[in-house]
Structures are given as C-alpha cells and as structure tokens.
Amino acid sequence: xxxxxxxxxxxxxxxxxxxxxxxxxxxxxxxxxxxxxxxxxxxxxxxxxxxxxxxxxxxxxxxxxxxxxxxxxxxxxxxxxxxxxxxxx
Amino acid sequence: xxxxxxxxxxxxxxxxxxxxxxxxxxxxxxxxxxxxxxxxxxxxxxxxxxxxxxxxxxxxxxxxxxxxxxxxxxxxxxxxxxxxxxxxxxxxxxxxxxxxxxxxxxxxxxxxxxxxxxxxxxxxxxxxxxxxxxxxxxxxxxxxxxxxxxxxxxxxxxxxxxxxxxxxxxxxxxxxxxxxxxxxxxxxxxxxxxxxxxxxxxxxxxxxxxxxxxxxxxxxxxxxxxxxxxxxxxxxxxxxxxxxxxxxxxxxxxxxxxxxxxxxxxxxxxxxxxxxxxxxxxxxxxxxxxxxxxxxxxxxxxxxxxxxxxxxxxxxxxxxxxxxxxxxxxxxxxxxxxxxxxxxxxxxxxxxxxxxxxxxxxxxxxxxxxxxxxxxxxxxxxxxxxxxxxxxxxxxxxxxxxxxxxxxxxxxxxxxxxxxxxxxxxxxxxxxxxxxxxxxxxxxxxxxxxxxxxxxxxxxxxxxxxxxxxxxxxxxxxxxxxxxxxxxxxxxxxxxxxxxxxxxxxxxxxxxxxxxxxxxxxxxxxxxxxxxxxxxxxxxxxxxxxxxxxxxxxxxxxxxxxxxxxxxxxxxxxxxxxxx
Numbered sequence: 001x002x003x004x005x006x007x008x009x010x011x012x013x014x015x016x017x018x019x020x021x022x023x024x025x026x027x028x029x030x031x032x033x034x035x036x037x038x039x040x041x042x043x044x045x046x047x048x049x050x051x052x053x054x055x056x057x058x059x060x061x062x063x064x065x066x067x068x069x070x071x072x073x074x075x076x077x078x079x080x081x082x083x084x085x086x087x088x089x
Numbered sequence: 090x091x092x093x094x095x096x097x098x099x100x101x102x103x104x105x106x107x108x109x110x111x112x113x114x115x116x117x118x119x120x121x122x123x124x125x126x127x128x129x130x131x132x133x134x135x136x137x138x139x140x141x142x143x144x145x146x147x148x149x150x151x152x153x154x155x156x157x158x159x160x161x162x163x164x165x166x167x168x169x170x171x172x173x174x175x176x177x178x179x180x181x182x183x184x185x186x187x188x189x190x191x192x193x194x195x196x197x198x199x200x201x202x203x204x205x206x207x208x209x210x211x212x213x214x215x216x217x218x219x220x221x222x223x224x225x226x227x228x229x230x231x232x233x234x235x236x237x238x239x240x241x242x243x244x245x246x247x248x249x250x251x252x253x254x255x256x257x258x259x260x261x262x263x264x265x266x267x268x269x270x271x272x273x274x275x276x277x278x279x280x281x282x283x284x285x286x287x288x289x290x291x292x293x294x295x296x297x298x299x300x301x302x303x304x305x306x307x308x309x310x311x312x313x314x315x316x317x318x319x320x321x322x323x324x325x326x327x328x329x330x331x332x333x334x335x336x337x338x339x340x341x342x343x344x345x346x347x348x349x350x351x352x353x354x355x356x357x358x359x360x361x362x363x364x365x366x367x368x369x370x371x372x373x374x375x376x377x378x379x380x381x382x383x384x385x386x387x388x389x390x391x392x393x394x395x396x397x398x399x400x401x402x403x404x405x406x407x408x409x410x411x412x413x414x415x416x417x418x419x420x421x422x423x424x425x426x427x428x429x430x431x432x433x434x435x436x437x438x439x440x441x442x443x444x445x446x447x448x449x450x451x452x453x454x455x456x457x458x459x460x461x462x463x464x465x466x467x468x469x470x471x472x473x474x475x476x477x478x479x480x481x482x483x484x485x486x487x488x489x490x491x492x493x494x495x496x497x498x499x500x501x502x503x504x505x506x507x508x509x510x511x512x513x514x515x516x517x518x519x520x521x522x523x524x525x526x527x528x529x530x531x532x533x534x535x536x537x538x539x540x541x542x543x544x545x546x547x548x549x550x551x552x553x554x555x556x557x558x559x560x561x562x563x564x565x566x567x568x569x570x571x572x573x574x575x576x577x578x579x580x581x582x583x584x585x586x587x588x589x590x591x592x593x594x595x596x597x598x599x600x601x602x603x604x605x606x607x608x609x610x611x612x613x614x615x616x617x618x619x620x621x622x623x624x625x626x627x628x629x630x631x632x633x634x635x636x637x638x639x640x641x642x643x644x645x646x647x648x649x650x651x652x653x654x655x656x657x658x659x660x661x662x663x664x665x666x667x668x669x
Contacts (some may be wrong), residue, residue: 017166017220024169047175048166053202057211066284 002067003075008059019086020048026077032068034078045078071083079083090323091303093296096275097316098282099289101341101620102334103248103269104327109305109319110251122188130184134177134191137231142171144227167186167224192232192304199225233400235303247365248309264288269311271299271318281366285313286619287374289341293318344622348379352625356632360607362625363419363615365593369411374421375618379625382419382476384543384615385593386411388464389427398460404467412475421478421541421615422468423520424493425461426450450483455492465500472512480518480541485525487532489505494536520593522546527575534586541615542579544594566649567596568605568656573644580610591615600627601653601660607633608640630663 015023027034027045034045038060043050045064056062062082066075074084122130149164161547170176176198183194201219206218250271267290275294276279285292291313303309303320310319310330314337319326352360363384364375372383391399391407414418428449438444454461481493494517503512521527522543534540548567549556556565566572583590591613596602598616600623606614607628616624639659646652 016217018162021162021169044175047173048169049173049176049202050150052170052217053205055206055209055211057209 001069001071002065003071004063004065005075006061006063007079007081007082008061009056009082010058011088012058013088014058014060015051015062017052019088020051022081022086023051023078024048025029026081027074029077030066030068030070030074032066032071032074034074035065037063037065076086090326091320093299093302093318093320095271095293095296095299095316095318096277096282096314097292098270098272098275098277098294099285099288099290099292100314100614101269101289101337102313102330103291103311104330104334105246105248105268105309107271107303107305107307107309108247109303110254111299119193120190121420122190124188127185127188128193130191130621131181133232134180134184134195135628137191137195137228138171138177140231141224141228144231145171163220167220167227168340169256170224171228176488192229195228195232196225199228248311250299250303250309264290269309269313270294271296271303271309271311272301273297283371286617287371289374289619326648344626347622347625347629348377350379350625352628354607354631354633354636356634357631358607358612360620360628361591361613362628363421363591363593363613364618364621366411366618367616369407369414370383371618372411372414375621376415376418378618378621380621382421382616383411383415384419384421384591384613385480386420386422387426388422388423388468392425392427398463401463401467404464405470408467408471409474409478412471412477415475417475419476419478421480421518422471423480423482424451424468425454425464426482427594428453443589445555451481451489451493452483455489458496461496462500463501465497466504469497469504469511469515470509471502473510473517477512478516478518478539480520480539482520482543483522483546484519484533485523485535489491490536492521521579522550524551524575526580527551530579530582531585534582534588537588539589539591540579541584542576542590542592542594544572544592544596547575547594566653567594568602568643569649569651570644570647570652573605573609573652576606576609577644589613596625600624600664601656602626604631604636604639604659604663605643605656607631608636608638608643627660627664635659 008067010018024046034047036043036051038054038056041054043054045051050064064075064078068074093571145164145168149161149168180191180194180198182648183189183197184191187194203218203221206221225314246266246268248269249267252273253275254270254272270281270285270292272281272292272294272466273296282292282294291311293311293313293316296318299318307321310322310327312318312330322330352362354360361381362379363382364374364378364380365385365387366372366383367390374385388408391404408422421598428444428447448456454464468477471477479497481490484490497517501511501513516538518537518539518541519526519533520541520543521530523546527547530540544567548565548569551571552564552569554561554565555563580590590611592606592611593615595615596604598620603624604627614624639656643652643655646655
C-alpha cells in the first residue's frame with residue numbers, strides 16, 4: 001500500500017540535525033519504506049545523509065511517501081512530528 | 090614521481106614522509122587503481138568509517154558530561170551520518186565504477202555535498218557545511234592512516250606540507266620532528282621563509298598546489314637550496330639526494346662546530362659578526378649561529394601585511410622581546426624603512442611613479458610625524474631592557490639627519506615629562522645607503538655615534554640599477570669599482586671622525602667579499618644569521634695582512650668582472666670546496 005501526504009516544514013531552522021535524527025528514529029519504528037521528496041530531490045527516510053541533502057529549510061513544502069503494510073501509521077506519525085515543529089519553534 | 094619547482098626559502102636537503110596539514114581547500118589527488126585493488130579500497134573505506142564512528146561515539150560520551158545536550162546532539166548526528174549505509178554505498182559505488190582510491194571517492198562525495206550546501210541561501214543550513222568538513226577530515230584521517238595530525242604533537246620526523254603556516258604556529262613546532270617545510274604560498278621574504286632559515290629547516294615555498302598533489306604519508310624530498318620538491322622519488326633520484334644531504338650535513342656540522350670559536354684572523358685581528366633580523370623570534374637562532382648581537386633589526390616587518398598601523402604597545406612588545414632575547418648583547422633597531430618594494434597597506438600612500446626615488450623610508454616618517462613619534466617612543470622604551478642602538482635609514486642630507494634627531498629629542502622630552510624610563514645616552518647612528526650620504530660621510534659622522542653601510546641600496550643608487558628588473562639586473566654588482574671607491578671613502582670618514590663603521594648589506598654575508606671588506610678596514614659585519622658560520626670560517630682561515638693586500642690590489646682594477654674573479658680565487662684559496 002502506498003500513501004502520500006504533503007507537509008510544510010514549520011520550524012525556523014528547517015530540517016537540521018536534531019529534527020533529522022527524530023525523523024529517522026520515527027521512520028525506523030515502522031516496516032514501511034519512507035521517501036521524502038522536496039523540489040525534485042528525494043531522500044530515503046532512514047538516511048540522515050540524504051535527508052540533510054534535501055536542504056529542506058523553513059517553509060519548504062515536502063512530500064512524504066510511505067510504502068508498506070503500516071504505511072498509513074508511519075505517515076501519520078511522521079507528519080505529526082513535522083507539524084509539531086520537532087518540538088522547536 | 091612528481092617534481093615541483095617552487096621558491097627556495099631555506100637551504101639544505103630533507104627526505105622523509107609527508108605530513109599534509111589541513112587547510113580548508115585541501116584536495117586528495119585522483120589516482121586510478123587497478124580493478125584488483127577495489128576490494129582492498131573497500132575494506133579501507135569500511136574500516137575507516139567504523140573507526141570514525143567509534144571515535145565520534147566516544148567523543149560524544151565524553152562531551153555529553155561536560156558540554157550538555159546541544160553539543161552532544163551534533164556529534165550524535167555525525168555518528169549517524171558516518172554510519173549511514175547510503176553514504177557508504179555511494180562512495181563504494183564510486184570506487185568500483187571509477188576505479189579510484191577510497192580517499193578520493195570519499196573526499197569527492199563530501200565535496201559534492203559541501204558544494205550543494207554552500208549554494209543554499211538559508212543561513213542555518215549553510216552553517217552545516219562546517220560539520221561536513223569535520224566529518225570529511227575525520228574519515229579521511231582514518232583512510233589515510235596517521236597522516237593528518239596535530240602539528241604540535243609529532244611522534245616521528247616528517248616533512249610538513251601545508252597551504253601556509255603562521256609564524257606563531259611555526260615557532261611552537263617541535264624542531265626535532267620537522268625535517269622540512271613545503272608550502273603553497275609565500276616568497277623569499279615571507280615570515281615563514283625567515284623563520285625556517287632561523288630554524289635551519291630546508292624549505293620550499295610558493296608551490297601553489299603542493300597540498301593538492303601530495304596526499305600524505307608518501308616519501309618527499311625537499312631541496313631547499315634549489316627550490317625543488319619531489320614526491321615519491323624513484324630510487325636513482327632518492328640515492329642522489331641522500332648523497333647530497335650527507336655532503337650538506339657534513340659541511341653544516343663543521344660550521345656548527347665553529348659556533349663558540351671567536352671570529353679572529355690567523356694574525357690575531359678580532360672581527361665582530363652580527364645578525365640581521367626581521368622578527369624578534371629570530372634573535373635566539375642568530376645567537377645560536379654565533380652572532381655577537383643584532384646589527385640590523387628591520388622593524389618594518391611589523392607594519393607589513395596589516396591594514397592597521399601597529400600600536401605603540403605592539404611595537405614596544407616586539408622591540409623589547411627582541412632586546413630581552415639578546416640577553417645584554419647589542420641590538421640595533423632601524424627605524425621604519427617602508428616604501429619602494431615594501432609597502433604597507435596601512436600607509437595609504439599613492440603609488441610613486443618611481444618608488445625607489447619616491448616617498449619612502451625616513452622621508453615618509455618625517456612627513457608622518459605622529460606615526461614616527463609613536464615608533465620612536467616604542468624604541469626608546471625598549472632601551473632600558475638591554476644594549477639598544479637606534480639607526481636611521483635612507484639619509485641623503487645632513488638636514489634629514491638633524492630633523493630625525495630633533496624628532497627623537499622631542500619624543501625623549503615627552504617620555505621624561507611622563508616619567509617613562511628610557512636611556513638618554515642611547516647611541517644614534519645612520520645607514521649610509523645613498524651616494525649623497527657616502528660623499529658627505531665626513532659631515533654626517535660628526536653628528537652620530539656610528540655609521541652602517543647598506544650596500545644593497547648603495548649599489549642600486551650608485552649604479553642606477555634596479556636589481557629587481559631582470560633586464561638590467563646583470564649590471565648590479567656591489568664590487569663595482571665605483572662602489573669600492575665609495576666604501577673606501579666612507580671608511581676614511583668614519584676613521585677620521587673616530588666613529589665606528591659597520592656593513593649590513595648582503596655583501597657582508599657572502600664569504601667571497603669578506604677578505605676585501607676586512608682589507609678596506611671593516612671590523613664589524615652584520616648578515617643573515619645563516620651566513621655567520623661561513624663568514625666566520627673564512628675569517629679564521631685568513632690573515633689581516635692578506636686581506637689588506639687583496640683590497641689594495643682590487644682597488645686598482647677597473648672592471649667588476651675582474652674584481653669578482655680575483656675575489657673568488659682568493660676565497661677559494663682559504664675555503665674548502667664545499668663552500669661554493
């Protein structure tokens with residue numbers, strides 16, 4: 001099962017170290033493959049290097065794609081994490 | 090084998106493994122590997138990634154106790170980044186597809202990422218590029234083995250290869266473990282050249298891209314005498330240089346043995362040998378080379394390479410540290426000799442159409458009295474720290490000397506009013522480096538305590554030849570008959586006035602001229618520290634009677650070629666063949 005959702009990076013510093021690590025930790029809790037797309041770039045949701053290379057700054061629109069049995073749950077958890085601003089402002 | 094030509098900064102031969110120091114621009118050379126080596130490079134990569142990850146992990150544990158969450162999070166990310174299988178696979182694919190080394194493939198990938206980051210306008214993300222540098226360096230260090238390390242903690246002798254080294258870094262170096270220096274930047278007069286000569290470390294500078302072509306760990310030959318660097322030499326080249334190195338070292342050892350021997354001719358005439366320096370850090374090496382003091386401290390180096398004039402305190406700090414390092418031995422401070430080829434950005438002067446005849450040196454000081462007074466204050470304050478003398482350069486007329494002395498008197502008065510201690514009877518001297526000064530040396534000598542002949546400028550002005558202009562440089566010769574007449578004239582003027590005359594041009598440091606200068610009556614020579622042992626050796630091998638005979642003979646010649654050949658023959662008679 002493939003599900004997709006678009007979210008906007010709300011925190012000021014964008015997708016930097018701590019948010020990336022939270023994202024990776026969350027993605028790893030699920031079996032589904034997670035891909036993050038941003039302005040023509042693509043990152044594996046479990047690769048800190050690729051997520052960093054997305055250079056998703058504050059206000060960037062990213063598309064989350066999850067593929068697998070628990071895709072829906074994964075997407076729910078990951079978009080909630082992003083929308084919370086990773087606990088930052 | 091890679092051979093590169095640079096600028097000779099300090100003579101001698103060094104052979105040893107290269108230690109490449111980090112610069113932000115270092116690059117790892119692209120080297121093609123054989124397909125059979127791919128597996129080995131992959132193992133190197135995996136081992137380096139794992140070692141780096143562990144290193145960061147340990148660092149993080151140690152730091153989290155001390156620095157708290159924020160810093161710890163950064164290293165946690167580094168650790169995850171290094172452990173990322175995507176990173177490993179990208180680099181491994183590059184090694185397999187492009188047949189390149191692990192170091193090159195890794196560096197290439199990280200460089201690509203750094204470039205992408207720099208292009209991002211967001212300042213938060215942009216700053217992360219330094220983390221990528223850090224990661225790159227750490228992993229590369231593990232790939233390359235022990236080749237990129239802290240310069241202050243060396244465990245074996247190495248040739249330092251770097252973009253540049255700051256003087257303060259250089260003097261902190263562990264001399265025992267530094268065989269040679271190879272630098273991308275710099276010229277013969279750069280600080281690093283001066284310091285490497287003082288440390289007697291073979292050095293080649295101005296190589297532009299040495300750090301890009303030498304990756305570290307490989308064998309490097311530094312031929313400081315000829316300005317050549319050879320990486321990964323073949324056996325024949327290596328053997329040739331090993332022989333050269335031994336020969337050079339034998340000669341050096343013999344000269345070093347002379348350090349504590351007096352500079353005295355065989356018939357008993359003592360000669361005073363002093364050193365020319367540009368930085369206070371050189372004093373110690375000068376004394377070690379056997380100099381009896383500092384005959385010329387070129388203070389303008391403080392003013393170069395900075396857009397702001399140094400403060401009185403900064404100047405005082407430099408002067409007094411030089412004087413203290415001399416431990417009671419004489420130190421002659423020359424006042425600012427800026428202009429012509431030495432322009433400080435802070436001078437803010439317009440370019441003269443003809444700079445050597447323009448607003449330079451003492452002329453500049455006399456027109457910028459505030460700057461000059463600050464300079465003199467710093468000098469005078471340093472007089473209480475030891476045996477200081479003050480010398481004015483580029484005097485052409487008696488009026489200039491009187492103006493300079495009047496300014497000095499003003500500054501003395503100021504200091505007295507402020508109860509700042511200084512030595513009122515500090516000896517004042519001048520440099521004789523214009524034909525005008527040489528011709529009126531009689532009158533000038535009446536008003537000073539000493540004269541010092543600057544043969545570099547005196548030759549240039551007498552023969553109207555710019556040594557830096559390659560089309561006329563061959564006409565430049567300090568042994569020209571006209572120059573010899575001027576030298577004799579200055580010696581006589583000093584003698585009649587009972588004023589000591591010394592010589593501090595390059596002529597003083599060349600053993601070919603030593604016998605002539607002694608014969609002309611000079612008893613005090615000031616030269617680059619490295620030249621002291623050789624000149625001393627010559628003095629100890631000749632007699633004053635011979636020197637006088639040589640001078641008399643040379644003064645009869647009418648062509649400079651004739652003079653030079655004769656002097657060379659005479660020097661050969663007393664010096665061993667390695668000296669040439």
